[in-house]
């Protein structure tokens with residue numbers, strides 16, 4: 001064999017097949033009976049349910065009619081296949097169909113079997129297949145590992161050799177990693193999850209590596225990126241303690257870092273930025289065996305701040321929260337700008353939870369919700385009998401209530417002009433004098449303000465005091481509208497997960513995910529979050545959320561109504577009728593996604 005004529009991975013695979021005495025003409029292999037195949041699918045039901053929605057998306061992305069997308073189990077037995085009818089026929093001829101075994105020892109060098117043997121993404125083109133009959137295929141497969149490093153199955157895209165471009169490998173690999181991420185999330189429920197990356201700005205992106213730790217600080221799950229950052233192998237999972245990996249206990253690190261970004265120094269490798277995710281629900285780690293019980297001297301794990309978890313799912317760069325935290329700690333007022341519903345209030349609470357003042361009060365005042373005449377009394381307090389209607393014993397005022405903690409002035413743009421001067425004075429002098437002539441009181445508050453208004457324009461128009469604006473707006477932070485926060489469907493998926501959708505077997509169908517990506521979300525996170533909460537309240541466990549679950553008004557706004565209005569052609573109408581009008585079931589029977597079915601209906605109906 002001339003050097004470099006073949007990738008070494010293929011050459012070694014050929015040598016393994018030769019060693020097994022496999023004839024290149026192949027042997028006959030029986031298809032598994034329907035009953036046995038159903039049993040194998042049952043045994044793999046958990047990860048198949050996670051993987052299937054991603055397979056549909058991959059199918060839509062890469063498949064041009066000449067390909068199939070395949071899911072096989074960890075032995076290489078094909079469980080599921082999705083493809084265009086024309087190519088399915090071809091696949092059938094080479095037995096690339098459910099119930100057939102594509103392990104390397106049976107079917108020679110091929111993407112499914114060889115990817116499982118090597119535990120890495122593999123591309124096998126045409127003549128690189130060991131069996132002659134498979135040389136009409138070009139395939140890319142990536143093994144799916146659970147967070148302990150155990151292969152659960154394999155994802156494969158196969159087609160005619162000419163039709164596969166270099167992109168397939170990247171798409172298959174990326175989809176496999178997404179599926180593994182979901183397997184990790186399911187596995188790590190209730191555990192402490194650590195995000196890691198050399199660059200802190202990447203911690204909020206899918207590039208962040210992940211580790212999960214059990215109650216006794218043992219590593220119970222990891223992804224490949226995390227292990228490679230720590231120069232560890234899969235053997236560390238289930239064995240290594242946090243302290244062995246990082247030289248201090250997790251409880252200790254957590255008491256220092258909370259849920260903010262902080263540096264961690266791995267025993268091997270360079271320092272990394274890290275952040276602890278707050279679990280979505282109270283930890284339910286298995287009860288430790290008595291001899292493993294945590295020593296009573298170690299500090300108890302801190303209850304996670306729910307606000308921190310919520311800020312995390314909103315697709316905000318963590319650098320934003322970190323910048324705000326630094327301003328707050330330096331006693332510089334934090335001004336948060338953003339359209340309505342972008343999460344300014346939540347952000348302010350997350351900031352408090354991430355700050356050194358998290359155990360001191362967080363006092364929120366909505367300046368737009370208090371009648372003009374009462375804002376002053378509300379903020380500064382009053383002495384007994386200061387004005388008609390005042391409470392007998394007077395009031396301390398919200399500024400003093402926030403003493404030692406954080407005062408959050410929401411809708412600061414709605415504060416009456418007259419009061420702005422008084423607020424400015426209080427901020428400068430750090431003293432408040434209650435209405436009705438009480439003693440001046442010193443206050444120590446850190447200030448966070450928010451508004452959806454354009455304060456600078458208000459200053460130009462004389463509706464907001466310039467001196468107060470310059471006092472508050474040293475470094476305004478703008479929360480981006482939802483439509484510009486990257487993949488809105490991924491944010492929706494995470495919101496669903498936080499609300500327990502995964503536990504109930506509820507997932508987003510690809511066509512709803514696509515509609516969510518297209519829609520501009522004028523009400524931002526409020527609109528998306530409320531919609532998802534409502535859908536979760538309405539649907540049964542195990543539902544694949546599709547456009548049909550949306551309220552009609554939103555379907556119209558999202559432009560999703562026309563498909564139903566078309567006249568389907570006879571054949572498709574009959575098929576739909578056979579499935580009682582259930583488009584999902586009809587699409588599944590055809591091995592296509594529902595949106596492809598609708599597209600086909602529209603085309604044929606015209």
Ligand SMILES: Nc1ncnc2c1ncn2[C@@H]1O[C@H](COP(=O)(O)OP(=O)(O)OP(=O)(O)O)[C@@H](O)[C@H]1O
Pocket residue numbers: 310311312313314338339340341342343344345346347451452495525526527529530
């Ligand atoms: N980080 C988040 N995670 C999940 N949901 C969020 C998040 N931030 C905001 N939301 C959703 O949006 C709603 C509104 O959030 P919030 O009150 O913080 O927004 P806002 O920008 O202050 O709105 P407004 O300008 O109208 O006062 C919340 O009740 C919640 O449903």
